[in-house]
Amino acid sequence: MNLSKVFTRTAITTPERQLEADADLVVVRQVQAGDVASFDRLIVKYRERVFGVIYNLVANREDAADLSQDTFIKAFQAINRFQGGCSFFTWLYKIAVNTTLSHLRKNRMRSFFSLEKLSEEGGNAQIIDQLTDKRGADRDTYLRELQEKLNEALQKLSIPHRTVITLFEIDGLSHSEIAEVMACSEGTVRSRLHYAKQFLQGELGKYLNS
């Protein structure tokens, strides 16, 4: 079966994404056929990305962990409903975002922020180097402050705007994928993205010199 023909609704932008979607669909079909253990492969593959999306939305480590687990359980329970109309990771993102938005709406007044430690493994060190040329304790203090300011600015955004900027800038989803995940038009996604960027530039202007 040509799996690429299955994905008609979502425009998968890159060939890598297409290959990834095809591979996921094979695993999903195995799970649907009764091979429940295959779902663990999907968990391991996507847990960091799902956690990352949720963490950037709720800005709380414990809540992000709970919501990530809930996302995977919901996905497992609904796996038989997955028809392959979109890629598995878009479908999983949709569950994650909906679960998170529901949580945020329920706990609108509650806000406990906790920051993860910045990992400087692999290519991450390069990103941090780009932000600061400090070394030692100054560097850590600076990065910590930057992290806090960034979190504060993100939390000031409305939930839809925060979701769009998180999915686009941090998770690297395309406009069409975000539109699919958020069940809105691409125009809405672009509009929200533009507004969110303008807002963040206003909030973090003194740390930017673009």
Next chain:
Amino acid sequence: MLKPDQKSKVTLEDLLRLKRVELPSPEFWVNFEKELRQKQLTALVQKRHWWHQLPVLINRRIYIPAGAAAIMAFSLVTIRYSVPTQVGQMPKIAPRVVAEDSAVEMLPATVVVESVSSRTGYQEGTDVRASARVPEVLPANLAAVPALSLPREVEVAVARPLVAALSRLEQPESDLMESALGNRLSVPARIQPASVSKSEVASMTPASTGKYQLIARYAERSLSPAPTAPAVVRERLARRLGDDLGDSISRIGVVGSRVSLKF
């Protein structure tokens, strides 16, 4: 302390990329996996409610036969209640009784229009000449009401309340009063109206006519706007009262110190 100006060429995208490197430690994932297993097991043994199955049912496209069944049921109900009955086929215009006697026209016309329009939803304004079987006791002018120019079924439907109304004219006065004043009487009085026969009325003394006067006065008080029935009642009562009074006076005789009454 933070000195933002010391940095070189930092864009918002660079700043947001910082969020990508906010990753939990490997120990976190061990704990995460353990908790996820527990939650999965809990979810497996947990009984799911029926509404959780709704999306599955919708996904199985049962809504197509369900929707078709709903449409069928709706159509049947609509057809069932929209099939016009024979009376319903009549033009929605209420009949108006044409009679030469204005008193007769007033009372039954109101009753007929009310009763017919309440059942068929007619509007007032059309002359319907009823061919009801008029009782023989009716006056000649009432018996001469022309025939309906409508189908027989319609005639029957229209004539029934007419006959009922016309026959009320021949009821004893007590019944006539009850029909006219029924709305003003209390509930028990309407349920058990006093049955006064003609002989009882005839046997009344002039003093008992005060009762009629009271009733006539009561009828004069317009409790509701433009009541037509009390006018008829008054007219008929006055007519009967005059007859009774004249008759009664002619039967009274005075002989010396004795008063004699003829019955």
